[in-house]
Amino acid sequence: EGRETRLRVVLRVRPLSCTETRRGDQQVVHSLGDGAVHVSAARHDATFGFSAVFDAGASQKAVFEGSGMRQLVELAIDGFSCTVFAFGQTGSGKTYTLMGPLAQSDTQPASPALLGLMQRSFTCLLEQSRSRGSDLALSASYLEIYNEQIRDLLSPGPPCSLPLRWSKTRGFYVENQLSVEFDSLETIVSLLLQGSQRRRTSAHALNRHSSRSHALLTIHIRSRAHHPTTWVLQAGACPGKQGTLCFVDLAGSERVKETGSSGELSVEANSINRSLLALGHCISLLAKSRGKRTHIPYRDSKLTRLLARSLGGSGVTLMVACISPSSRCLSETLSTLHYASRARRVTTRP
Ligand code: ADP
Ligand code: MG
Numbered sequence: 001e002g003r004e005t006r007l008r009v010v011l012r013v014r015p016l017s018c019t020e021t022r023r024g025d026q027q028v029v030h031s032l033g034d035g036a037v038h039v040s041a042a043r044h045d046a047t048f049g050f051s052a053v054f055d056a057g058a059s060q061k062a063v064f065e066g067s068g069m070r071q072l073v074e075l076a077i078d079g080f081s082c083t084v085f086a087f088g089q090t091g092s093g094k095t096y097t098l099m100g101p102l103a104q105s106d107t108q109p110a111s112p113a114l115l116g117l118m119q120r121s122f123t124c125l126l127e128q129s130r131s132r133g134s135d136l137a138l139s140a141s142y143l144e145i146y147n148e149q150i151r152d153l154l155s156p157g158p159p160c161s162l163p164l165r166w167s168k169t170r171g172f173y174v175e176n177q178l179s180v181e182f183d184s185l186e187t188i189v190s191l192l193l194q195g196s197q198r199r200r201t202s203a204h205a206l207n208r209h210s211s212r213s214h215a216l217l218t219i220h221i222r223s224r225a226h227h228p229t230t231w232v233l234q235a236g237a238c239p240g241k242q243g244t245l246c247f248v249d250l251a252g253s254e255r256v257k258e259t260g261s262s263g264e265l266s267v268e269a270n271s272i273n274r275s276l277l278a279l280g281h282c283i284s285l286l287a288k289s290r291g292k293r294t295h296i297p298y299r300d301s302k303l304t305r306l307l308a309r310s311l312g313g314s315g316v317t318l319m320v321a322c323i324s325p326s327s328r329c330l331s332e333t334l335s336t337l338h339y340a341s342r343a344r345r346v347t348t349r350p
Contacts, residue, residue, distance in 0.1 A: 007311075007346040008051050009319045010067045011037055011337075014093035015056035016325055026327035031055040039337065041330050048337045050344070056325065060100060060113065064120040068318055072245065073124045075316050076221055077136065079241030080350050083248060083310035084117065087340065088322030089332040090252030097320055098249050099196065117320075118217065118247050122188050125219065125245070129183075137222040139181045140188060142195035143174060145275060145302050146213040153195035153215065154178045164302055171313075172298075172305040179220060192217065212251050214275060214303050219245040246310065250303075251276055253339070254332050275303035280339060286312050287345035316350045319343050 013029050028041040031053045038047050052066050064070070069084065076082040086094035100116040129136040142153040149161040155178045163175045182188045199215055221243045253276060278301035285296050298308040310317045321340035323333045 003349065004347045005316065005350055007317045007319055007343050007348070008068055009321060009340050009344045010052040010054065010063075011048075011050045011321045011323065011340065012054045012058070012063060012093060012097055013037070013056055013323055013325050014096070017091075020324070020326045020328070027325045028327045028330055029323060029325040029333065037337075039330075039334065041327055044330065044334065046334070046337075048341055050321075050340065060097075060116055060120070063097060063320075064117055067117070067320065069117050069121055070124055072316060072318055073121050074128070075350070076219070076243040076245035077125070077128055077223065079223070079243040081244045081246075081309050081315040082317070083246040083307065083315055084318040084320065085248035085250055085307075086320045086322060087250050087253060088336050089254040089324070089329065092252075092322035092324050092329075092332075092336070094249055094320075094322050097322060098247055099192065118192060119185075119189060121245065121247075122185055122219075125221070126183075126185055132223075135224045137181070137224065138183060138188075139179045139220045140191055140217065141174075141177050141179045141220070142191065142215070142217045143177060143306075144199050144213050144215050145306075148274060148302055150174055150302055152176075152178050153198045154180055154191060159198070164305060166305075171309055174306070188219075214251050215249040216306065217247045221245065248307070250279075253336060275301040277301075278304045279307070282311060283339070283343050283346055286347075287342045311346065311348070313348060314350055315348050317346075317348060 013031065016025060016027060026041070028039055028044075030038045030040070032038050032047070035050045035053050036047055037050070037053045039045070051068070054063050054066065058066075072082045072084060084098075086098050088094050096116065098116045098118050100110045100114040100119065125136075125138070129138065140154070143162075144151045144153050150164060151159045152162055162177055164172060165175050166172050180191055182191065195217070196215070199213065223241045278297065281300065282296050282298060282304050285294060296312055298304045298312070304311070309315050319340065321336050321343075323329070323336050
């Protein structure tokens, strides 16, 4: 608590897909063990290190246990603001890692072995809640950022854009977002499904919409402190702890170019994906040592405003970088690896 903590960055390499195997793509990414990964292809030969590397053979359970996700859930129960975000190009396995393959099929429920970090975290959270005699009040909100507009994925009816505000006590927050209470796995999983279906429906309206939107599911955890001598306390004298656990499924990172010039950056930002560029920019600046840091431009996008606390402030953050092992994805893979390596230098003070 209060100590500088590095962002925890883990890497997941998905298996080659059937299409990739059929057309004979080379596998250019190899896990070396101990968190090291090697990329070798013509004119490229590089090794990167992470807190953990999960290769094609890693199960969903192994990713949950080895990524530090369980500890993140426990910290959120203890009142910290915890965030896990999945980053990588479209098709690299972000949604699979967070939710498992359920997002792809409406009718068949996914096998329990394939459930992602989110469902596993919910289970862990509810178990903890039961073992503490249900003194945790849990609620969820689910938002999508598309084209710099925030949409509530839980509220029924036609989507409308919600305002993002700032206050001294709350920091940045979304006004009028729906927050739904839950106390069972069925309820929270069905909220997740409903929300991600809303997100997906719009994918048909516009080409590649889903890869252009960021989805943020936040679990709010309030612990009602137990006091055998409550009668002594005035109401509100002991407010209890309040933590959050936020899952961020980022838009596909492809086509987001690294450029040094702010002029070019802003042109791309306007036309392509302002949020991801702003996030990359904030991460680059945050990765500098505290003494050399300049102003961090969180206000440049809605995504960075919403992630300000988890990235630069008092949050605990886990980043899951996702890549394909295929030679055809080489340049995007290298860009994800560089981005993720830079993120490892970011520190927060939980
Ligand atoms: P993204 O969300 O990054 O665009 P997806 O999670 O939708 O990518 O993954 C793309 C495809 O690859 C999906 O069909 C998914 O089921 C499959 N996939 C991704 N990761 C894995 C994995 N670790 N094991 C098996 N299949 C995977
Ligand atoms: Mg996805």
